[in-house]
Amino acid sequence: MDERGEQRPVMPLEVSDLSYVAGGKILLNKLNFRLEGGVRTVILGPNGAGKSLLLRVCHGLLQPGSGNLSWAGRTPSQAGRDLAMVFQRTVLLRRTVSDNIAHTLGIMGVARQERSSRIDTALKEAGLSDLADHPARTLSGGEQQRLSIARARVLRPRVLLLDEPTSNLDPGATAAVEAMIRAADADGTRIIMTTHDILQARRLADEVLFLHKGRLLEHTVASKFFADPDTSEARRFLLGELLE
Amino acid sequence: MSEVFSAVATAVELVVGLDPDLVEIVALSLKVSLSAVLIAAMVGLPLGAAVALVKFPGRRGAVILLNAAMGLPPVVVGLIVYLLLSRSGPLGEMGVLFTPTAMVIAQSILVMPIIAALTRQTISDLHEEYDEYLCSLGAGHLQRISTLLWDGRFRLLTGLLAGFGRASAEVGAVIIVGGNINHVTRVMTTTIALETSKGNLNLALALGIVLIILAASVNAAAVLIGDAASKRYG
Ligand SMILES: Nc1ncnc2c1ncn2[C@@H]1O[C@H](COP(=O)(O)OP(=O)(O)OP(=O)(O)O)[C@@H](O)[C@H]1O
Numbered sequence: 355m356d357e358r359g360e361q362r363p364v365m366p367l368e369v370s371d372l373s374y375v376a377g378g379k380i381l382l383n384k385l386n387f388r389l390e391g392g393v394r395t396v397i398l399g400p401n402g403a404g405k406s407l408l409l410r411v412c413h414g415l416l417q418p419g420s421g422n423l424s425w426a427g428r429t430p431s432q433a434g435r436d437l438a439m440v441f442q443r444t445v446l447l448r449r450t451v452s453d454n455i456a457h458t459l460g461i462m463g464v465a466r467q468e469r470s471s472r473i474d475t476a477l478k479e480a481g482l483s484d485l486a487d488h489p490a491r492t493l494s495g496g497e498q499q500r501l502s503i504a505r506a507r508v509l510r511p512r513v514l515l516l517d518e519p520t521s522n523l524d525p526g527a528t529a530a531v532e533a534m535i536r537a538a539d540a541d542g543t544r545i546i547m548t549t550h551d552i553l554q555a556r557r558l559a560d561e562v563l564f565l566h567k568g569r570l571l572e573h574t575v576a577s578k579f580f581a582d583p584d585t586s587e588a589r590r591f592l593l594g595e596l597l598e
Numbered sequence: 599m600s601e602v603f604s605a606v607a608t609a610v611e612l613v614v615g616l617d618p619d620l621v622e623i624v625a626l627s628l629k630v631s632l633s634a635v636l637i638a639a640m641v642g643l644p645l646g647a648a649v650a651l652v653k654f655p656g657r658r659g660a661v662i663l664l665n666a667a668m669g670l671p672p673v674v675v676g677l678i679v680y681l682l683l684s685r686s687g688p689l690g691e692m693g694v695l696f697t698p699t700a701m702v703i704a705q706s707i708l709v710m711p712i713i714a715a716l717t718r719q720t721i722s723d724l725h726e727e728y729d730e731y732l733c734s735l736g737a738g739h740l741q742r743i744s745t746l747l748w749d750g751r752f753r754l755l756t757g758l759l760a761g762f763g764r765a766s767a768e769v770g771a772v773i774i775v776g777g778n779i780n781h782v783t784r785v786m787t788t789t790i791a792l793e794t795s796k797g798n799l800n801l802a803l804a805l806g807i808v809l810i811i812l813a814a815s816v817n818a819a820a821v822l823i824g825d826a827a828s829k830r831y832g
Pocket residue numbers: 376377381399400401402403404405406407408442518550
């Protein structure tokens with residue numbers, strides 16, 4: 355009864371004049387863009403650019419101060435569980451690995467007898483089957499991140515929003531997380547993720563949104579962005595010279 | 599010196615031999631303090647959780663008040679409950695002064711702030727950590743609260759133990775509202791105070807031994823629960 359793989363219409367994301375102000379600072383400044391979907395989107399930018407904020411606003415966890423945001427004509431809260439979020443700092447419940455997933459299934463109202471098979475599937479995809487009964491918070495950083503992604507995917511979202519899913523991970527753990535992201539993408543779950551890791555963006559991005567100091571400086575296909583960016587900020591960022 | 603030794607020896611005999619007077623006093627102590635913790639928990643757990651989760655004007659003040667109330671002097675609580683329950687007091691009609699009921703009331707008041715304050719701390723820490731995640735799942739109010747209570751259950755239990763420790767060890771409140779009446783309202787602490795002042799060290803020491811064992815066990819249990827929880831759930 356798995357709906358994954360089944361073609362579901364993509365939900366274009368339409369953002370217009372979106373601003374977010376806090377503490378007297380303009381943290382997101384009049385963003386305008388439209389994401390058609392069907393491709394992997396990477397929001398790239400240095401520390402403090404506003405990547406996490408933008409992702410939260412897209413998910414509906416934060417309300418924009420002004421401007422509009424819609425997922426195929428729906429507000430984020432109307433889109434509900436079509437949107438799932440994986441946070442930059444993982445939030446794992448004080449429970450075992452499998453109970454972390456069981457909790458999400460419980461919130462979704464999945465019947466008890468259906469839960470264990472879905473937990474098994476999710477853990478297998480994350481390569482965590484052997485750790486099912488371990489306390490989630492004692493896992494390594496890479497395992498924790500994989501669990502977070504697996505847990506978000508049991509929501510069967512149409513869009514998976516990932517906030518710096520591999521910051522603080524070593525190359526091996528990063529590769530495992532990227533494999534999960536690719537698998538989700540291959541299953542038809544749309545990927546929108548942030549990173550400040552240029553190499554990761556090169557590996558994963560089909561299109562790039564380049565954010566700097568709350569402004570959207572570029573929105574282009576990845577190949578163009580990496581070969582010939584339009585703005586000097588993006589050029590300097592790609593050269594490793596733009597640090598903030 | 600030998601007098602003290604013989605008193606200790608007799609005391610141990612009383613404890614080991616389950617002396618009826620001793621058993622009666624210990625049983626009443628447990629009954630009173632456990633009832634007080636139960637009542638305090640019924641008020642303190644929801645109150646603490648509400649202060650942690652519900653935004654209202656003056657919440658900061660409420661938190662400070664709860665924490666300050668953890669240090670209420672037992673004699674003062676005893677005095678206030680005495681005034682309320684005394685024949686001419688507002689609750690004099692109840693006629694419960696110098697009964698175990700009065701002692702339960704006084705200890706509940708002493709323990710409630712401890713349970714409420716520790717509950718608030720526990721729930722508010724977890725809330726801060728979990729809330730955004732739970733919101734992102736589209737969890738409803740009840741689902742969010744039950745997640746917090748469940749994941750905080752060991753720390754909440756530790757709070758109940760702390761409350762029980764405070765109740766069973768205090769003497770000031772129960773001696774005022776209970777009156778230390780033989781076979782009616784004598785609990786461990788009040789008996790120790792009375793018997794010591796009368797120079798009857800045997801029973802006082804025997805009760806002291808029981809009280810120490812009880813307090814040590816409660817604290818040990820709290821530590822063990824905490825360890826087990828952090829090992830099991832991180
Ligand atoms: N609630 C808030 N109030 C005030 N400032 C905030 C708030 N939230 C975020 N900021 C600020 O907004 C800016 C952007 O934050 P954000 O977390 O979105 O950056 P980021 O691009 O995700 O950075 P990083 O790569 O370090 O994760 C930062 O300067 C941050 O300090």
